[in-house]
Amino acid sequence: xxxTLVSIWTDANTQWVLIGTLLLGLASGLIGSFALLKKQxxxxxxxxHAALPGICIAFLxxxxxxxxxxxxxxxxxxxxxxxxxxxxIKLSRIKEDTxxxxxxxxxxxxxxxxxxxxxxxxxxNQSGIDDFIFGQAASLVGTDxxxxxxxxxxxxxxxxxLFKELKLLTFDPQFAQGIGLPTSFLNGLLMTLIVxxxxxxLQAVGVIxxxxxxxxxxxxxxxxxxxxxxxxxxxxxxxxxxGVFGTLLSTTTKGMPTGPLIIVAATIIFLISxxxxxxxxxxxxxxxxxxxxxxxxxxxxxxxxxDFTEQEYKQxxxxxxFHEQQMIKKRPISNHMLQKILHSLEKEELVRRTGDALWCxxxxxxxxxxxxxxxxxxxxxxLMNEMNYAHFNIRQDQSMDxxxxxxxxxxxxxQLLKQYGRExxxxxxxxxxxxxxxxRYASLGGK
Amino acid sequence: xxxxxxxxxxxxxxxxxxxxxxxxLILRKMAMLADAISHTVLLGIVGAYLISNSLExxxxxxxxxxxxxxxxxxVQLLHSSGVQSDAAIGVxxxxLFAVGVIxxxxxxxxxxxxxxxxxxxxxxxxxxxxxxxxxxNLGPKAVWMLGAVLVFxxxxxxxxxxxxxxxxxxPDMAVALGIxxxxxxxxxxxxxxxxxxxxFDGVGAILVVAMLIVPGATAYLLTDKxxxxxxxxxxxxxxxxxxxxxxxxxxxxxISGSMAVAAGVIFAITFVFSPTHGLLSRWxxxxxxxxxxx
Amino acid sequence: xxxxxxxxxxxAYHRKPVLQEVSFSVPEGKLIxxxxxxxxxxxxxIKAILGLVPRASGDVYIYGKPYKQQRKLVGYVxxxxxxxxxxxxxxxxxxxxxxxxxxxxxxxxSKKDVEFALSCLEKVGMKEYANRQIxxxxxxxxxxxxxxxALAQDATVYFMxxxxxxxxxxxxxxxxxxxxxxxxxxxxxxxxxxxxQTVKEYFDWVLLLNMRKIAIGPTEETFTMENLQxxxxxxxxxxxxxxxxxxxQ
Numbered sequence: 001x002x003x004t005l006v007s008i009w010t011d012a013n014t015q016w017v018l019i020g021t022l023l024l025g026l027a028s029g030l031i032g033s034f035a036l037l038k039k040q041x042x043x044x045x046x047x048x049h050a051a052l053p054g055i056c057i058a059f060l061x062x063x064x065x066x067x068x069x070x071x072x073x074x075x076x077x078x079x080x081x082x083x084x085x086x087x088x089i090k091l092s093r094i095k096e097d098t099x100x101x102x103x104x105x106x107x108x109x110x111x112x113x114x115x116x117x118x119x120x121x122x123x124x125n126q127s128g129i130d131d132f133i134f135g136q137a138a139s140l141v142g143t144d145x146x147x148x149x150x151x152x153x154x155x156x157x158x159x160x161x162l163f164k165e166l167k168l169l170t171f172d173p174q175f176a177q178g179i180g181l182p183t184s185f186l187n188g189l190l191m192t193l194i195v196x197x198x199x200x201x202l203q204a205v206g207v208i209x210x211x212x213x214x215x216x217x218x219x220x221x222x223x224x225x226x227x228x229x230x231x232x233x234x235x236x237x238x239x240x241x242x243g244v245f246g247t248l249l250s251t252t253t254k255g256m257p258t259g260p261l262i263i264v265a266a267t268i269i270f271l272i273s274x275x276x277x278x279x280x281x282x283x284x285x286x287x288x289x290x291x292x293x294x295x296x297x298x299x300x301x302x303x304x305x306x307d308f309t310e311q312e313y314k315q316x317x318x319x320x321x322f323h324e325q326q327m328i329k330k331r332p333i334s335n336h337m338l339q340k341i342l343h344s345l346e347k348e349e350l351v352r353r354t355g356d357a358l359w360c361x362x363x364x365x366x367x368x369x370x371x372x373x374x375x376x377x378x379x380x381x382x383l384m385n386e387m388n389y390a391h392f393n394i395r396q397d398q399s400m401d402x403x404x405x406x407x408x409x410x411x412x413x414x415q416l417l418k419q420y421g422r423e424x425x426x427x428x429x430x431x432x433x434x435x436x437x438x439x440r441y442a443s444l445g446g447k
Numbered sequence: 448x449x450x451x452x453x454x455x456x457x458x459x460x461x462x463x464x465x466x467x468x469x470x471x472l473i474l475r476k477m478a479m480l481a482d483a484i485s486h487t488v489l490l491g492i493v494g495a496y497l498i499s500n501s502l503e504x505x506x507x508x509x510x511x512x513x514x515x516x517x518x519x520x521x522v523q524l525l526h527s528s529g530v531q532s533d534a535a536i537g538v539x540x541x542x543l544f545a546v547g548v549i550x551x552x553x554x555x556x557x558x559x560x561x562x563x564x565x566x567x568x569x570x571x572x573x574x575x576x577x578x579x580x581x582x583x584n585l586g587p588k589a590v591w592m593l594g595a596v597l598v599f600x601x602x603x604x605x606x607x608x609x610x611x612x613x614x615x616x617x618p619d620m621a622v623a624l625g626i627x628x629x630x631x632x633x634x635x636x637x638x639x640x641x642x643x644x645x646x647f648d649g650v651g652a653i654l655v656v657a658m659l660i661v662p663g664a665t666a667y668l669l670t671d672k673x674x675x676x677x678x679x680x681x682x683x684x685x686x687x688x689x690x691x692x693x694x695x696x697x698x699x700x701x702i703s704g705s706m707a708v709a710a711g712v713i714f715a716i717t718f719v720f721s722p723t724h725g726l727l728s729r730w731x732x733x734x735x736x737x738x739x740x741x
Numbered sequence: 742x743x744x745x746x747x748x749x750x751x752x753a754y755h756r757k758p759v760l761q762e763v764s765f766s767v768p769e770g771k772l773i774x775x776x777x778x779x780x781x782x783x784x785x786x787i788k789a790i791l792g793l794v795p796r797a798s799g800d801v802y803i804y805g806k807p808y809k810q811q812r813k814l815v816g817y818v819x820x821x822x823x824x825x826x827x828x829x830x831x832x833x834x835x836x837x838x839x840x841x842x843x844x845x846x847x848x849x850x851s852k853k854d855v856e857f858a859l860s861c862l863e864k865v866g867m868k869e870y871a872n873r874q875i876x877x878x879x880x881x882x883x884x885x886x887x888x889x890x891a892l893a894q895d896a897t898v899y900f901m902x903x904x905x906x907x908x909x910x911x912x913x914x915x916x917x918x919x920x921x922x923x924x925x926x927x928x929x930x931x932x933x934x935x936x937x938q939t940v941k942e943y944f945d946w947v948l949l950l951n952m953r954k955i956a957i958g959p960t961e962e963t964f965t966m967e968n969l970q971x972x973x974x975x976x977x978x979x980x981x982x983x984x985x986x987x988x989x990q
Contacts, residue, residue: 041534042479091726092718093827093876094473094664101478102664102714105657109707112654113694116701134548208486212541219534256552260545267542274528282528330749332798380761384781384951420953420971474828606847613838617824620890623791623817624842625809667829671874676829 013145014251017137018244020145021204021262023152025213025243028197029235030159032214033221033228035194037170042097043082043191045211046104047198050081052111052207055132056118065129067144067203071151074199081107082191108207135206135259137247148200155196158189159232166190167228204247206259212266213239220270223277242266294341297333299372301341304330305351305361306369306424313426321354366426373424381416453574453587455692458706460593461646461658462684464600468642469663470673470680471635474615478660479533480519483540484636485643485655487518490547492644497554504592507644515640516633518543568651570702589648596645600638604677607631612673650703657707658684665714668724683713742805744769744898744929745790750799752782752789758952759785763799765948765957770927772920774934774944774960778973781951783933784820787900791817803898813842816896818887820903826876832886833871836861839893861892864922866915881912888919899923899930905939917943940964 035044054077058069081103088099115129131139140148159166168176169186177183194214201210221235246262275283307330308322324338333341342359345351350365361369405413417423448456472481488511495510518539525535578585585591604611614621614628621628639659646655666679690713691706698705719726743766752760760782767773775783788794790801792808803811816839836858837850844850850858862868865885870878878886884904891899904916920943923930931948934940940947940960947964949955949972956968 036531036534039531039533041531041537045482045537088718092668092724094667095476097476098473098478098660098664098667101482101656101660102711104482105654105660106707106711106714109654109657109704109711112704113698113700113708116704117698120699209541209545211537212545215534215537216541219530219538257548260548260552263541263545264549267538267545270538270542280529331751380758380952383758384953420955422953474825476825609838609841609844609849610846612830613841616828616830616835617819617838619788619793619819619823620817620838622793623812623815625812626841671829671831671876673829673834 013142016142016145016149017140017251018247020140020148020152021137021243021247021258022240023149023156024197024201024204025217025239025241025262026236027152027155027159027239028201028213029217029221029237029239030156030232031190031193031197032218032239033232033235034159034166034170034190035214036218036222037228038190040194041211041215042100043085044194044198044214046081046085046100046107047078047195048202048207048210049104049111050107051075051078051199051202052132053077053107053114055129055202056111056114059118059129060114067147070132070202071147071199074202075195077107078195078198079191082195111207131206132202133206133208134257135202135204135209135262136250137204137258138251140203144203148203151196151200155193155200159193162186162189163229163232171228204243204258205262206257209259209263212263213242216263216266216270217242220266220273223273223280226279238266238269242269297337298341298345299376300331300333301327301338301345302350302361302365302369303373303376305359305365306373306426309361309366309369310425321358321360324357324359327359370424370427377417377422377424378410378413381413381420381422384420385416448586450574451692453590454570454702455689457570457573457587457589457593457649458688458692458702459685460590460597461649461655462662462686462688462706463681464593464597464642464684465646465655465658466662466666466680466682466684467604467677468600468635468638469659469661470666470677471611471615472639472659473663473667474673475635479536480522480636481639481659482656483522483536484515484518484639485659486540487514487543487547488640488643488647490514490543490550491640492647493547493550493554497550504588504645507647508592508596508641511644511647512637512640514543515643516636519633519636568647568649568654568703570649573648589645593645593649596641600642603634603638607634611635650706654703654707657710658687661707661710661714662687665710665717668717668721671723683710687713743767743802744804745931746802746805747786747790748800748802750786750789750801751797752785752794753797760789761953763950763954765954767929767931767946767948767957769929770924771929771945772924772943773929773931773946773948774940775931775948775950776934776937776940776964776972777950777955779935781972783935783950784902786950787817787902787931787933791815791900813894814897816891816894816899818891818899818901818904821880821884821887821907826878826883828875831872831874832862832867832878832882832889833858835875835886836889836893839890839895842894857895858889858893861889862886864892865889865919879909881908884908885912885915888916892919897928899928901930901932903933903935905934905936937969 032041032044035041051074054073054075055070056073057077058073059065061073062069084103085096085099088094088102089096094102118129165176165181165186168179168181169183169190173183173187176186197214198210201213205213217235217238218231220238221231224234225231242262242265245265246258246260249261249265250256250258273281275281278284304327305322308326324335324342327333328335328338342351345365346353349362350368351359352362352365354360414423469478469481472478491511491514492507494514495506498510499506521539521543522532522535525539526532530538573587573589576588578588578591610621610626611631611634613624614626614631618628621631643655643659646658650658662680662683663676665683666676669679670676687706687710690709691704692702694700694709695702695705717725720728722728746766748764750760750763751758763786775786777783785794789796789799790808801808803814808815833855837854839861840850840854840858844854859868859871862871865888867882867885867889870882870886875883875886884907888901888904891901905913908916920930920932924945932944934943941964944960946958947960948957949963949968951972955972956963
């Protein structure tokens with residue numbers, strides 16, 4: 001094992017292969033990010049499968065194995081496949097997914113036919129084309145790798161130079177057109193970039209799994225950032241790492257195809273990203289969510305108690321506590337959760353037990369509940385009239401953000417609250433007087 | 448039956464099974480899920496072999512059905528956790544397929560399967576793998592397996608025809624009527640996996656996709672009635688199998704590949720010449736309209 | 742007993758509330774318009790009643806029993822855009838789908854079902870299109886096929902989601918006369934509607950909705966400027982234009 005490792009670092013060909021797969025991974029991560037955001041991930045799959053007949057025809061015409069011919073053949077048949085996919089969607093009632101699957105499978109079938117034809121012609125002579133199916137990086141020779149690396153570098157340079165334009169194209173093609181960008185040219189360019197990265201990856205990764213090189217690093221990178229430029233860099237890095245990792249493992253294990261190993265490496269990074277990434281990762285999301293759920297449940301209980309208090313107040317009844325079952329019916333919550341929250345609220349001296357499963361707000365609790373209720377009802381009014389306030393950009397799950405609104409708007413919202421008859425009626429300081437007064441929200445220390 | 452006869456019968460059974468199941472996938476806009484599942488059953492087959500240490504059809508069916516449904520489930524899971532659906536399909540099937548290929552390569556010496564076989568199938572060997580009970584020759588195993596899956600599919604479709612139809616056309620209405628739409632979805636996924644694995648020996652994992660999608664898409668351009676679409680799709684499947692076989696014998700090339708190509712040619716002809724939805728008839732209709740208005 | 746009773750229904754997508762504690766009951770044999778601005782949760786209300794979107798809380802009763810036990814009493818007309826009209830099926834077949842709830846598992850539509858479906862198509866003036874592929878129908882005709890399907894459900898309570906959107910004048914008339922016929926048979930129809938101009942003309946009752954129930958009641962009493970202002974909030978310029986219309990009628 002250590003000997004093979006040493007030979008990897010000293011063998012010039014292996015070094016070239018590693019550089020090649022590194023650049024390939026980088027390019028596919030970069031371009032894959034755009035393909036992903038443009039929702040064209042599966043087009044890459046179709047192109048890769050469709051490249052097979054192109055490679056075979058190139059072999060038949062040229063008569064020998066030649067990387068540059070293969071690349072040309074693969075690119076042409078890949079582009080032809082995308083052309084067919086688009087035409088079928090446009091000219092018939094067949095939908096996109098069917099069209100992709102149809103073209104992909106027929107092209108691939110034709111490729112297999114040609115492949116068997118070539119193998120029979122050569123009387124079992126290895127043409128090396130078989131390697132294109134699952135990828136065999138080790139079979140690359142120096143000149144091939146140099147060609148692949150050169151094309152990869154070219155693709156990377158084009159992407160970097162036109163980053164701004166491609167970004168606009170994926171985000172808002174109509175706007176891009178509006179400001180005079182040649183969108184159809186850029187679309188074609190993006191397609192060509194995708195085809196380019198697919199064809200140079202075929203020898204190392206193989207036609208079947210090449211699409212994953214476009215999809216997996218990009219989708220993994222998506223978990224780490226909200227910015228396209230960062231995403232593209234991260235995706236490129238993940239692609240490069242997977243490429244090198246897969247190549248190393250495959251050259252040390254006999255008979256192991258490179259493509260699957262590269263893809264498994266990328267998938268593992270994807271899974272790690274999905275679970276552990278900050279912000280978007282599932283783990284931290286779950287933690288945040290459970291914290292949020294607790295907070296929401298706490299506010300929910302307080303608001304429910306407030307609602308009940310308000311109702312009784314309207315009917316000039318005495319407050320003597322409200323039953324737990326009543327609370328659950330008003331705003332569904334598990335009994336376990338309710339007990340937990342009531343218990344912690346009791347510790348905070350916000351609620352008071354008044355009997356068996358009966359609870360009411362304390363004076364302190366009423367203040368807290370009042371604020372929560374006011375805020376939630378303001379939010380409600382805000383949402384009801386969202387169109388008028390859309391420019392304030394309040395996140396819908398963050399009623400706290402309301403406090404950032406200008407005073408004028410808050411007053412307006414309060415007015416609406418009154419109009420809808422939704423203003424909280426029970427005010428902490430004059431709870432017994434029965435007088436209804438409305439304080440400006442900010443002065444109540446809502447901050 | 449002759450050697451050739453068995454091959455044609457196998458191909459036709461693949462064509463019919465895939466053609467029928469494929470129609471529903473096309474109508475439910477899940478063609479790419481078919482692509483995904485046809486790749487991932489490889490893992491199911493290899494996994495089933497490694498666990499059971501046997502190449503019996505029944506283990507393969509179970510393994511493939513499990514992995515097939517898992518694929519659909521994982522795609523759903525990723526999608527609901529915020530990954531866009533095409534990318535979700537892409538990630539799931541490539542990774543499961545990659546694991547399948549790696550396992551296959553690691554245990555290559557022990558499994559009679561190899562990667563070429565997985566890809567292209569070996570329809571030419573099928574007539575030699577005979578099912579024998581008490582020394583009586585009952586014909587190729589693959590034919591029995593395909594036949595059984597076809598009968599199973601037909602029974603399911605027959606029993607739940609209207610439920611499958613309404614949950615494909617108008618899932619909201621189906622839910623409102625109390626039809627278990629999710630159950631129907633997984634039922635179809637199960638049928639898809641079984642069909643794929645049964646066809647696996649014949650046409651290989653990847654070319655199953657052609658048989659699943661192309662006949663259905665062809666039928667979709669020829670009729671406006673679901674039941675007729677199913678029948679036409681089955682016929683196109685059989686035609687592709689026959690035509691593919693003869694092309695393959697003439698040029699001495701892969702039979703399964705030729706079947707896919709034949710299906711593609713039939714589709715192309717339909718695409719242009721279909722009397723209702725073809726390019727030509729629509730062009731003529733437009734011309735006529737223009738003349739009338741002129 | 743009230744045909745539809747909604748109690749305290751709340752619906753939220755993620756954390757954004759779409760419907761808040763909506764409660765109401767409707768009387769039997771009325772045409773009820775559900776009115777409110779875009780995004781007010783009108784369609785969501787119907788979907789929540791029919792169990793198509795999960796409710797965060799609340800209960801729905803159809804003639805005093807939960808919806809699940811009363812499915813056969815309920816007919817539904819979804820928005821036309823919610824299905825793929827390229828689906829290989831004809832108008833009659835779509836209408837027959839309305840019978841599926843009555844036919845039950847494992848059985849095919851009987852001759853009687855087909856006859857019934859044909860009579861439903863006739864009622865919406867579409868009998869001669871029974872064998873027409875659905876993609877070859879105009880928007881208005883497709884809407885009428887959906888109405889016929891709801892009729893085929895032979896329900897007592899109907900929910901219709903924006904049936905008047907994008908239809909021609911003839912279809913609009915056909916829908917109106919159909920609604921009135923249903924009413925004459927003592928059936929209850931709830932219709933999501935967004936054209937304020939026609940509210941007074943079409944509906945006996947209105948439910949004004951903007952996330953919350955603003956008001957519900959007979960049109961004359963409920964469809965007032967004050968309630969509209971509450972429903973549409975600050976969009977006063979828009980309402981002022983409507984004002985003249987309301988007074989006119």
